[in-house]
Structures are given as structure tokens and as C-alpha cells.
Amino acid sequence: MMRTRPLKVALLGCGVVGSEVARIMTTHADDLAARIGAPVELAGVAVRRPSKVREGIDPALVTSDATALVKRGDIDVVVEVIGGIEPARSLITTAFEHGASVVSANKALLAQDGAALHAAAGQHGKDLYYEAAVAGAIPLIRPLRESLAGDKINRVMGIVNGTTNFILDKMDSTGAGYQEALDEATALGYAEADPTADVEGFDAAAKAAILAGIAFHTRVRLDDVYREGMTEVTAADFASAKEMGCTIKLLAICERAEDGGSVTARVHPAMIPLTHPLASVRGAYNAVFVESDAAGQLMFYGPGAGGSPTASAVLGDLVAVCRNRLSGATGPGESAYAALPVSPMGDVVTRYHISLDVADKPGVLAQVATVFAEHGVSIDTVRQQGKDGEASLVVVTHRASDASLSGTVEALRKLDTVRGVASIMRVEGE
Amino acid sequence: MMRTRPLKVALLGCGVVGSEVARIMTTHADDLAARIGAPVELAGVAVRRPSKVREGIDPALVTSDATALVKRGDIDVVVEVIGGIEPARSLITTAFEHGASVVSANKALLAQDGAALHAAAGQHGKDLYYEAAVAGAIPLIRPLRESLAGDKINRVMGIVNGTTNFILDKMDSTGAGYQEALDEATALGYAEADPTADVEGFDAAAKAAILAGIAFHTRVRLDDVYREGMTEVTAADFASAKEMGCTIKLLAICERAEDGGSVTARVHPAMIPLTHPLASVRGAYNAVFVESDAAGQLMFYGPGAGGSPTASAVLGDLVAVCRNRLSGATGPGESAYAALPVSPMGDVVTRYHISLDVADKPGVLAQVATVFAEHGVSIDTVRQQGKDGEASLVVVTHRASDASLSGTVEALRKLDTVRGVASIMRVEGE
Known part of the structure; x- marks a missing residue:
């Protein structure tokens, strides 16, 4: 059941990722049509410098007026690979208003304005997909949002x-x-x-x-x-x-x-x-x-990056969004119903590896251990190394809150016997 | 926009996986409802021994008549975790005929009758999802079918x-x-x-x-x-x-x-x-x-297996199928448009590691090498080890077809100086 009228795609941006998206849309046109159930057609490409020659892209499709492109009204899907906040944000919002769904690779924009963009998509009954925004080609958004x-x-x-x-x-x-x-x-x-x-x-x-x-x-x-x-x-x-x-x-x-x-x-x-x-x-x-x-x-x-891998993720989303359009449905939108509070870093609990430069004399370890104990940070291992009157102490803690660790380090800095805190690093994955 | 009438789920099988699906449907009911957009209700559980007490499952839901359950007509989704070919196949087909979509974890059935089952699903406009059939909890079917x-x-x-x-x-x-x-x-x-x-x-x-x-x-x-x-x-x-x-x-x-x-x-x-x-x-x-x-x-x-991981995959599919049902759409069905021929093993090209027991005398390596050359199998490395009149030859080849390698081995067995072929193993991932 192949529909013959093609779905029209507007491409915003034709750099490393955009040019690869355009290339694959051309070379794999038959496969994409078979997987979607209708052909897809590159209907316009918005770029900053339209005079530049772009191999494999019909110059008649190229425009510097991205706003006019997303306002055309006959665009089914806008693919945004410009990056950055503006003009990407306005263009995506305008695209929804003019009936298009959107596939974006824009992590900065999604992280900053994801809620507003999802709301705009929902208001107009359109899709907003962005698998390419995180970890390039690795399927991650879809598994987290759907498989799990x-x-x-x-x-x-x-x-x-x-x-x-x-x-x-x-x-x-x-x-x-x-x-x-x-x-x-x-x-x-x-x-x-x-x-x-x-x-x-x-x-x-x-x-x-x-x-x-x-x-x-x-x-x-x-x-x-x-x-x-x-x-x-x-x-x-x-x-x-x-x-x-x-x-x-x-x-x-x-x-x-x-x-x-x-x-x-x-x-x-x-x-x-x-x-x-x-x-x-x-x-x-x-x-x-x-x-x-x-x-x-x-x-x-x-x-996690690169033109081809990112294009793979963009095109996977494009197929999904096109399929949704043909069936009159939309994919999962924002899901924020749990609305859990986001705690500050001080509440994070993990382990720490701390290197201290200390005076090489008796009693230093006891002093240091007391400071840890006073702040409720339990020590797992300590290693002491000394030479020429200077010594270093390497402390690995059990799990403790970031706030407790910060308090510990502040107090350690005030000890006369602690010359300096050489490094503090969290220990994860255990 | 939460719908209040629940989606009804029939569970076929209540073993290691099924009981975990039922448990999570109960304990995570609110989350599932929020993610789907409507509550889901366990409407029936078909088992072989209905008299067995099953913790957390209302005995009134339990039946030994799986066919009657899938024929009820008010079931939205049938979850099949019985395994094996029959009665699973008949039950799934009957489910489609009576208006239900199906989530299955049945690899044997999908591998044997996937095409027919997909056709039945398509004919009735229903979904057939089976993420749990391959590699347990690992999202794999969805990434292959959708992300890529x-x-x-x-x-x-x-x-x-x-x-x-x-x-x-x-x-x-x-x-x-x-x-x-x-x-x-x-x-x-x-x-x-x-x-x-x-x-x-x-x-x-x-x-x-x-x-x-x-x-x-x-x-x-x-x-x-x-x-x-x-x-x-x-x-x-x-x-x-x-x-x-x-x-x-x-x-x-x-x-x-x-x-x-x-x-x-x-x-x-x-x-x-x-x-x-x-x-x-x-x-x-x-x-x-x-x-x-x-x-x-x-x-x-x-x-790749286990009750909970498999249940995770089943429930991810259940959420997707329920969402599709609410929006009146279906997810991707069978995609077999490429219809590429499946070549026999003889056409597979890879490398091989072959251990031969040979006579420990001069000229053996030359004889063996000639057999490889005659069959067009190029040798990468050879290692010869000898003791007490017996010796072993370990040959690692360059890439060659399985047919060429089989011909080589057959000819090697006929050499007087080759006492036996101790092992042949393919070498992959290089």
C-alpha cells in the first residue's frame, strides 16, 4: 500500500550532518519509501550561504530564507541541523504552527527549551523527535522512552x-x-x-x-x-x-x-x-x-558524533515521523508526569578519592581521620607516602554525600599539617 | 488527557515471565497509566493449572481456557508468554481475529511463523510486538526496526x-x-x-x-x-x-x-x-x-534472559501497543520488501583456524600448503609443533568461502601424512 504523493522534507542546515542527510535521502530513496510507505522528497534546503555549490543538491532547492521555507505550508517534516538556540528555536516553533513535524539534532536547544518545544508540538498535534541530540548514532532516546x-x-x-x-x-x-x-x-x-x-x-x-x-x-x-x-x-x-x-x-x-x-x-x-x-x-x-x-x-x-552517524539517527527519526504522519498519529511526547524534585549536588551520594599533601610527622593521620569522622565521612582505605619531610595521604572513602565531603575538605584545608588538597575525584560504577 | 476506561490485557502463561509481568502491572499501575494515557487492567490469566495459588493475582481472573479468554472480544492486548509453537500460534491468530493486538516473547514461534502471524496482524489492523523474543531485556528489535x-x-x-x-x-x-x-x-x-x-x-x-x-x-x-x-x-x-x-x-x-x-x-x-x-x-x-x-x-x-528482564521488554511493548491502540494507529509491521535471497553456508566468507595432526616428517607442510592453494584458500599463518614422531600444524587462513574451506578439509583428510583434523573454527570480528 504505497502512497504516491511524496512527503515533503525541509532541511535546515547543510553542514556535516545536513549534507549527509540529503545524500542518504537521495541514494536510499527507494528503501526509505518502502519503509515509510510513501516516497519522501527533499523540498527545500535552508543555508546561510546559498551561493556555495553543494554536491548532489539541486541548487533550485537551496534558499537563505529558512523562515519562508518552514512557513510554506506544504512541508511535512522539518529537519533542523543548524544547532544553537536561535534561529533554530523560532524556526521549529514556526514549523509546528505551519503544520510540520520536526526532527532535530539540537542538544543545546532541547536541554534549554525542551518543555516549551514539546508543548508547541503537542498544541499543534505534531511530532518532535531528537534521537541525534544525544550520543549521535546510538539508539538511546527511543530505548529509554519506548523500550523501557x-x-x-x-x-x-x-x-x-x-x-x-x-x-x-x-x-x-x-x-x-x-x-x-x-x-x-x-x-x-x-x-x-x-x-x-x-x-x-x-x-x-x-x-x-x-x-x-x-x-x-x-x-x-x-x-x-x-x-x-x-x-x-x-x-x-x-x-x-x-x-x-x-x-x-x-x-x-x-x-x-x-x-x-x-x-x-x-x-x-x-x-x-x-x-x-x-x-x-x-x-x-x-x-x-x-x-x-x-x-x-x-x-x-x-x-557519539560525526556526520554519518548523526545522519543515521536523524533519518531513523524521519522514518518514524513520516510513518506517524501517514497514520495520523503522533509518537510519545514529553512525559514529565512524575515531576520529581531535582536535588542539588550536595545531596549526591558517592565515593571519593582524595590526595592530600601533608607534613611528614607523627599524628597527621590521626588528625585527618578525625576530620573525616566529624563530618560523617567513613574512610575505606588510606595510603601514606613520605619523603624529605613531605608526605602524601591518599584517602578513599565509603559512600557519603557531596555536602559532607565538601565540609570535610574545607576543614582539612584549615589543618596546619595539611599543606594542600592535591586532588579530589569521585569514584563511580562500583 | 487521561482516559478513564481501562485497556484490558489478557495474559497467556504465568510462569517466570508471566508472573513478573502481572506483578509489575500491579505495582507500577500508576506509572503505566501515565505513560500510556489510560489505565491498564489485567482482565484474565490463562494457565495450565488454575488451582495453583499465585501470589498477587486475583483467583477470579485465572482460567484454564485460554481460547475463551482471547475470544472474549473486550481484550485490547494479549500478552503471550507460553512459548512453543502450539497452542501459542492458534491463540495469537484467534486474538487478532477477535480484535486484540499481541505482545509475544516467543522466539521459536516468531522464527518459524513470523510471516504468517504478521500477515494475520496486518489483515486485522492489529499490532504484533516481540522485543522480548530476542536478547531478553536488551532493546534490540525496536532499535533495528525503528532507530536504524x-x-x-x-x-x-x-x-x-x-x-x-x-x-x-x-x-x-x-x-x-x-x-x-x-x-x-x-x-x-x-x-x-x-x-x-x-x-x-x-x-x-x-x-x-x-x-x-x-x-x-x-x-x-x-x-x-x-x-x-x-x-x-x-x-x-x-x-x-x-x-x-x-x-x-x-x-x-x-x-x-x-x-x-x-x-x-x-x-x-x-x-x-x-x-x-x-x-x-x-x-x-x-x-x-x-x-x-x-x-x-x-x-x-x-x-538476555530471566523473568524480570524479559518482563521489562514485554511491558515496554505493552505500553507501545496500548498507545497505538489509543491513537488508532499501528506500529511497524513486517518489512520484507527487500526480499533478498538467503545464500547457503557455502557462500559465507570468513577466516578459519584449523588444527591438523600430521606425521612428523619433511615435506608435510608443503603437501598441506599445496592442498590449501589448490582450493583457493590463502594461508595467513602456520605453526608447526612436533614431538615423538607426531606433529601438529595450526593453520590460520585469510578470508575464504565456507565451500572452499570444506573442499580443502576434505582433501586434507585424504592425505596419508594427515592423521586427523583436530579442529576447525571460524575466526570472526576482525
């Missing part, structure tokens, strides 16, 4: 930024420092000229907000996500991690509190055991570990 | 049977032989009293047929799947694998031929490099590695 819809998700913990994983993997495998590994990532095209969004965790935090929202059926704003970059991770930290049988990854962690009454979302570097499936995720790959009541532990692994 | 619907899948290679993975992992880590590892699996409840379906690869072959059908949009019958069990894998094979930097897994492999014109599906033990993500899948876990044109390499990992 009958389960209770308790934790989503993932490597969701390929640039930082490349850098950390390089530091781990070669012993390089942060700057050296970043330089290599830049030279190989894995890091942008300004790597801030990646290395300071902004990109991962946007993804954490999206994942937490879906996993916990709760609105999680970008501001709700605690964020710590990985620029201060040192070769010494990797050496400490190795001694513990761990490596270091930049993790996005979305958790339900043990009492189930609240959730947290955070991004920071953390030590994880080498035996954990996330520890062996190499290079620029992404992987997300999901823990739920009934399913147990699941992991999703694949390329 | 805009991509071209070239290979699906997975560990889809937890029992055999437990046995092989035990042999690998302890050096145990097959029987010893099987005995432990039986004692721990990982293997059934009659382990034939698992260890002879029947279970994995059913899953391979289902996966290949979905991945390649082509009907793949159970008979199309080449099947070799893992009962003859020895501790010596593991020792050989280790020397190559490999381990041994029972793999289900669905491949598109390099020219794209045909597909193959097979189940057999194979060596894979320790660096491959599938090599580190431990115990009874499952994992499926997917390679596609645009997305590249993806992996899905999780528990």
Missing part, C-alpha cells in the same frame, strides 16, 4: 562526549598530560579550535539534562545539572586511578535517590573500575549504561 | 544465548572442559535439565532468523539459518584461541554479502579477538554488535 516505558529506570551513566573521551583515553594509554592530549585531539579533528563546550562539560551537561528528563519522567533544566570539566585531570590522577584498578572518564550521571523521592544529574570526571563496561570505551566512542528495576544493567555503545 | 530505519544494516553479530555464554566464559576463565562447565551451569540454574536447545544452537538460530529478517527487510526462515552447536569446543580450542589473542563465543551472525545482493544467517562457535567488544561479555549476559553504513559500529548489551 514499562520499567523503572534508576540510573543513567554515560560517556556522552567523544572529544573528552578521546583526550582521557589518550592520557590513560600514553601517560600524556591534559594539554598534550588536547593538542593531539585538535590536530586529528576530534577537538574544535575552541574546545570549551566539550572539555568544560557543557555539551555533556545538555545531554544529561535531556537523558534525566526522559529517564525520570521529570523536567530537568540545564541549570539543574551539576557540571565540572576535565581540564584539571592530571597524569598523576591517572597514576592514582591505576593503583586502584581504575581509569578516569568524564561521566554524565542521572540518578534517582535511594528513597525514590528525588533525582540528580551531574557531569564530572570520575574514577571507574577497569572491570566496568564503560572503562573499555576507547577513543571518541560513546556509551551509556542504564540501570532499571526489571531489566537490570544495559549498555548502549557506538559513535 | 533510515540506515543500511550490513551485519548483526551477537551473543544471544546466555546459557552457552556462561559455559564458554567458564571454560575460558577456568580452563574447564565442556562437560564440567555445563555441569556448573546446570547446578546454578543457567542451563536446563535438557540443554539441547541452548548448546546445540537451536535457540540462537531462532533469534538469528528474527534478527536477519528485521535487519535486511527480508524473510529469513529458521531453515535458512546454518546451525552448529558448541558441545565439541574443547579446552584445547581455548588454548589455541588464547595463543591467537582470541576467545571463543557462540555467535549468531547475520550478514549482507559484500555485493549487497544476498544475505546469510548462521550460528556457530567462533574465535574473536580479545579486543572486540563482544569478547568481554561475561557470564549469562548477551550483547549484539551491529554494523551499518551510516551509524558505523553499535553494540547493545544486557541480561
Whole structure:
């Protein structure tokens, strides 16, 4: 039962991802038509520089007027791969108003304005799909939102930024420092000229907000996500991690509190055991570990970025949205009915690895241990190393709240015998 | 917009999976209602022994007459977790005829009669979902069928049977032989009293047929799947694998031929490099590695069996089917438009690891090498070990067709200097 009138697709943006979407729509047109039940036609491509020659794209389709394109009224699906907040947000809203459904790869926009955009989609009875916004080609939004819809998700913990994983993997495998590994990532095209969004965790935090929202059926704003970059991770930290049988990854962690009454979302570097499936995720790959009541532990692994992988995710959504349009239905919209409170970072409970520079004299360990005890932070192991009047103490704690740990560290800094706190790192995945 | 009239669910079977489905439907009723948009009600439970007390299930719902239950006419969704061909097949068909959609966990039935069941569902405008039929809780059917619907899948290679993975992992880590590892699996409840379906690869072959059908949009019958069990894998094979930097897994492999014109599906033990993500899948876990044109390499990992994980997959499907019912739509049905020919095992191209017992005298290697060359099988490496007049030759080949390799082995057996072919194992994942 193939419909012959094609579904019309407007493409906003024709960079690395957009050009790949257009290419696959052309080369795989027959397959897409068979899977959708109707042909799909590229009806317009909005770009900033329409004069640029784009291989495989009919110049007659290219326009610089994106607003006019989404207002045409005959567009079935708008594919937004511009990125950034504006003009993407206005264009998506206008698209809904003019009868189109939307497929987006825009993590920053979804993390910031997901609720408003979902509301606009719902108001007009249209779909908003965005599998490509998190972890590139890895099917993740759909499994969380649909496959696990009958389960209770308790934790989503993932490597969701390929640039930082490349850098950390390089530091781990070669012993390089942060700057050296970043330089290599830049030279190989894995890091942008300004790597801030990646290395300071902004990109991962946007993804954490999206994942937490879906996993916990709760609105999680970008501001709700605690964020710590990985620029201060040192070769010494990797050496400490190795001694513990761990490596270091930049993790996005979305958790339900043990009492189930609240959730947290955070991004920071953390030590994880080498035996954990996330520890062996190499290079620029992404992987997300999901823990739920009934399913147990699941992991999703694949390329987290790049033109082709992102286009794969966009096209999967395009097929779904087109199918929904043909059947007159819409897919799952925002699900925020649980409306759980999002707790601050101080409420997060985990383990910590703390390196202290201390005076090499008797009684220091007793002083330090007393401070931990006073703040209710229980010590798992302590290792003491001394030379030339200086010494270091490496303390690994049992599970404690971030607030208790912060209080402990503040008090430790005030001790005369503690010369400095060399590093504090969370320990996850145990 | 919550509908108050509940959707009615009939549960066929109340064993390990069914009882867990019933339990979660009760304990998570509010969440399911919020996610579906209407409450779901357990309207009947068909079992063989209705007199048995079932905790948490109202005895008034229990019946031994499954046919009457699916014929009631007010059932929205039938959940079939009986397993086996009959009466499951008749009950599912009857359910469609009486207006219900179906969620099934029945791999044997889907592999054998998937096309007919999909046709029946389509004829009555109903859904047939079966995420739980392959790899338990791991979202796999939905990602292949929906997330990758805009991509071209070239290979699906997975560990889809937890029992055999437990046995092989035990042999690998302890050096145990097959029987010893099987005995432990039986004692721990990982293997059934009659382990034939698992260890002879029947279970994995059913899953391979289902996966290949979905991945390649082509009907793949159970008979199309080449099947070799893992009962003859020895501790010596593991020792050989280790020397190559490999381990041994029972793999289900669905491949598109390099020219794209045909597909193959097979189940057999194979060596894979320790660096491959599938090599580190431990115990009874499952994992499926997917390679596609645009997305590249993806992996899905999780528990492949068990009551709770399977129930998670069943309930995810139940939510989707209920949502479809409320919106008057159906999800993706069978997609077999590509109708690619399924090639026989002889056409499969891969590498081989062959151990030969040979006479320890000059010229043997030359004779053996000539046989390989005559059959067009190119040798990668040879290792010769001799003692006491007996010697062994371990040959690892480059890529060659299964037919060429079979011809080679047949000719080798006829050589006077070859006392026996100790083992032949395929090498995958390189």
C-alpha cells in the first residue's frame, strides 16, 4: 500500500550532518519509501550561504530564507541541523504552527527549551523527535522512552562526549598530560579550535539534562545539572586511578535517590573500575549504561558524533515521523508526569578519592581521620607516602554525600599539617 | 488527557515471565497509566493449572481456557508468554481475529511463523510486538526496526544465548572442559535439565532468523539459518584461541554479502579477538554488535534472559501497543520488501583456524600448503609443533568461502601424512 504523493522534507542546515542527510535521502530513496510507505522528497534546503555549490543538491532547492521555507505550508517534516538556540528555536516553533513535524539534532536547544518545544508540538498535534541530540548514532532516546516505558529506570551513566573521551583515553594509554592530549585531539579533528563546550562539560551537561528528563519522567533544566570539566585531570590522577584498578572518564550521571523521592544529574570526571563496561570505551566512542528495576544493567555503545552517524539517527527519526504522519498519529511526547524534585549536588551520594599533601610527622593521620569522622565521612582505605619531610595521604572513602565531603575538605584545608588538597575525584560504577 | 476506561490485557502463561509481568502491572499501575494515557487492567490469566495459588493475582481472573479468554472480544492486548509453537500460534491468530493486538516473547514461534502471524496482524489492523523474543531485556528489535530505519544494516553479530555464554566464559576463565562447565551451569540454574536447545544452537538460530529478517527487510526462515552447536569446543580450542589473542563465543551472525545482493544467517562457535567488544561479555549476559553504513559500529548489551528482564521488554511493548491502540494507529509491521535471497553456508566468507595432526616428517607442510592453494584458500599463518614422531600444524587462513574451506578439509583428510583434523573454527570480528 504505497502512497504516491511524496512527503515533503525541509532541511535546515547543510553542514556535516545536513549534507549527509540529503545524500542518504537521495541514494536510499527507494528503501526509505518502502519503509515509510510513501516516497519522501527533499523540498527545500535552508543555508546561510546559498551561493556555495553543494554536491548532489539541486541548487533550485537551496534558499537563505529558512523562515519562508518552514512557513510554506506544504512541508511535512522539518529537519533542523543548524544547532544553537536561535534561529533554530523560532524556526521549529514556526514549523509546528505551519503544520510540520520536526526532527532535530539540537542538544543545546532541547536541554534549554525542551518543555516549551514539546508543548508547541503537542498544541499543534505534531511530532518532535531528537534521537541525534544525544550520543549521535546510538539508539538511546527511543530505548529509554519506548523500550523501557514499562520499567523503572534508576540510573543513567554515560560517556556522552567523544572529544573528552578521546583526550582521557589518550592520557590513560600514553601517560600524556591534559594539554598534550588536547593538542593531539585538535590536530586529528576530534577537538574544535575552541574546545570549551566539550572539555568544560557543557555539551555533556545538555545531554544529561535531556537523558534525566526522559529517564525520570521529570523536567530537568540545564541549570539543574551539576557540571565540572576535565581540564584539571592530571597524569598523576591517572597514576592514582591505576593503583586502584581504575581509569578516569568524564561521566554524565542521572540518578534517582535511594528513597525514590528525588533525582540528580551531574557531569564530572570520575574514577571507574577497569572491570566496568564503560572503562573499555576507547577513543571518541560513546556509551551509556542504564540501570532499571526489571531489566537490570544495559549498555548502549557506538559513535557519539560525526556526520554519518548523526545522519543515521536523524533519518531513523524521519522514518518514524513520516510513518506517524501517514497514520495520523503522533509518537510519545514529553512525559514529565512524575515531576520529581531535582536535588542539588550536595545531596549526591558517592565515593571519593582524595590526595592530600601533608607534613611528614607523627599524628597527621590521626588528625585527618578525625576530620573525616566529624563530618560523617567513613574512610575505606588510606595510603601514606613520605619523603624529605613531605608526605602524601591518599584517602578513599565509603559512600557519603557531596555536602559532607565538601565540609570535610574545607576543614582539612584549615589543618596546619595539611599543606594542600592535591586532588579530589569521585569514584563511580562500583 | 487521561482516559478513564481501562485497556484490558489478557495474559497467556504465568510462569517466570508471566508472573513478573502481572506483578509489575500491579505495582507500577500508576506509572503505566501515565505513560500510556489510560489505565491498564489485567482482565484474565490463562494457565495450565488454575488451582495453583499465585501470589498477587486475583483467583477470579485465572482460567484454564485460554481460547475463551482471547475470544472474549473486550481484550485490547494479549500478552503471550507460553512459548512453543502450539497452542501459542492458534491463540495469537484467534486474538487478532477477535480484535486484540499481541505482545509475544516467543522466539521459536516468531522464527518459524513470523510471516504468517504478521500477515494475520496486518489483515486485522492489529499490532504484533516481540522485543522480548530476542536478547531478553536488551532493546534490540525496536532499535533495528525503528532507530536504524533510515540506515543500511550490513551485519548483526551477537551473543544471544546466555546459557552457552556462561559455559564458554567458564571454560575460558577456568580452563574447564565442556562437560564440567555445563555441569556448573546446570547446578546454578543457567542451563536446563535438557540443554539441547541452548548448546546445540537451536535457540540462537531462532533469534538469528528474527534478527536477519528485521535487519535486511527480508524473510529469513529458521531453515535458512546454518546451525552448529558448541558441545565439541574443547579446552584445547581455548588454548589455541588464547595463543591467537582470541576467545571463543557462540555467535549468531547475520550478514549482507559484500555485493549487497544476498544475505546469510548462521550460528556457530567462533574465535574473536580479545579486543572486540563482544569478547568481554561475561557470564549469562548477551550483547549484539551491529554494523551499518551510516551509524558505523553499535553494540547493545544486557541480561538476555530471566523473568524480570524479559518482563521489562514485554511491558515496554505493552505500553507501545496500548498507545497505538489509543491513537488508532499501528506500529511497524513486517518489512520484507527487500526480499533478498538467503545464500547457503557455502557462500559465507570468513577466516578459519584449523588444527591438523600430521606425521612428523619433511615435506608435510608443503603437501598441506599445496592442498590449501589448490582450493583457493590463502594461508595467513602456520605453526608447526612436533614431538615423538607426531606433529601438529595450526593453520590460520585469510578470508575464504565456507565451500572452499570444506573442499580443502576434505582433501586434507585424504592425505596419508594427515592423521586427523583436530579442529576447525571460524575466526570472526576482525
